[in-house]
Amino acid sequence: MSVQPEMPPRSAKQHGTAQRRTAVRVHPELRPAFESLPQFSDPYEDIEATREGFHAMLAAVPADRTGVDSERFEIPRADGSALTVEVYRPEGGAGSDGGEDAAPGQDARTADDGAGRALPAVLHFHGGGYALGRSLPGQDRAAIALCRELPAVVITVEYRLAPEHRYPAGVEDCYLALEWAAERAGGLGIDPARIALTGKSAGGGLSAAVALMARDRGGPAIVHQSLCVPDLDDRVGADGAADAEGAGGEGADGDGALGARVTTGRSVRRSWAHYLPEGTAAADAYAAAARATDLSGLPPAYVLVCDLDPMRDAGLAYARRLMDAGVPVTVRNVPGAWHGFELFAPETRVAKEMTAHWTGQLRAALYPVVG
Secondary structure (H helix, E strand, C coil), X not given: CCCCCCCCCCCHHHHHHHHHHHHHHCCHHHHHHHHCCCCCCCCCCCHHHHHHHHHHHHHHCCCCCCCEEEEEEEEECCCCCEXXXXXXXXXXXXXXXXXXXXXXXXXXXXXXXXECCXXXXXXXXXXXXXXXXXXXXXXXXXXXXXXXXXXXXXXXXXXXXXXXXXXXXXXXXXXXHHHHHHHCHHHHCEEEEEEEEEEECHHHHHHHHHHHHHHHHCCCCCCEEEEECCCCCCCCCCCCHHHCECCCECCXXXXXXXXXXXXXXXXXXXXXXXXXXXXXXXXXXCCCHHHCCCCCCCCCEEEEEECCCCCHHHHHHHHHHHHHCCCCEEEEEECCCCCCHHHCCCCCHHHHHHHHHHHHHHHHHXXXXXX
């Protein structure tokens, strides 16, 4: 890691120049949301308080569960403890097996809307820097939306959180949930040939890692890995580059007009410091998928990145390496957007188009055109 020299205080003129450059880089539709952002605070300063604040925010506005049922299950771990998962299903069990009933060239999703048909499954791993982000019971908004819109059986995983439970606890929980879902596919109403993985941020990193584990361990077949703004490389920001202008900050100190409000390489490094075992010099591939030397034989992937996200370049590099290994990959970059921008600007066209593209790619993977 390089050591950055101490930066002198900014003059008013320099600060004004930084603001003008930020205004150019932030997407025009997102500028009002960006300008309303509070000063970025370190969520790791008091992790328990951050978790409590997040849950209080969720409780204040309950999720709309219209058309969706959910049920919680406990999966035994080898040490006698239990992993909690929640299974979200379309109300009434309507779905399609996408098989013989689909006419040639027809989207399998529309072939049969009868109840009792096996649905594809999506394992959804939440984000939150491997330490935060768990939804309240029955309130995972992303899972509910996917369940309704795909449609699919969506399984959310309450993996163990850092720093109380450092790597490999979280990713092993996610892999255990994958095995459990595949083994109980019939009882869950799942088509075992159509299982996908998805998640944002840390959830995207976990999705990539679980895909590697399934390949290496001869585990359940995965039809698609959807990696949204994935946190999959522990080297992000190690040399200050991810805090530099044009990639998440206004300078290597990360305190510029942009970096003072959003996730920077410095905050990404903080998350890895909490997730990896203390003293780890370099993560292994199941912690940080970008460390994997062989990406061949992995399921088709979707990689979504945001222009002003310090994890953008690592995500794009991983996508390129997947392509070079012969893995089908779709890549989308959201211009002028920062990490998690959709939480602050959900009604903008930029956010809606991003969500529609991500959901559409997942739907296409789970409901391929037959013929």
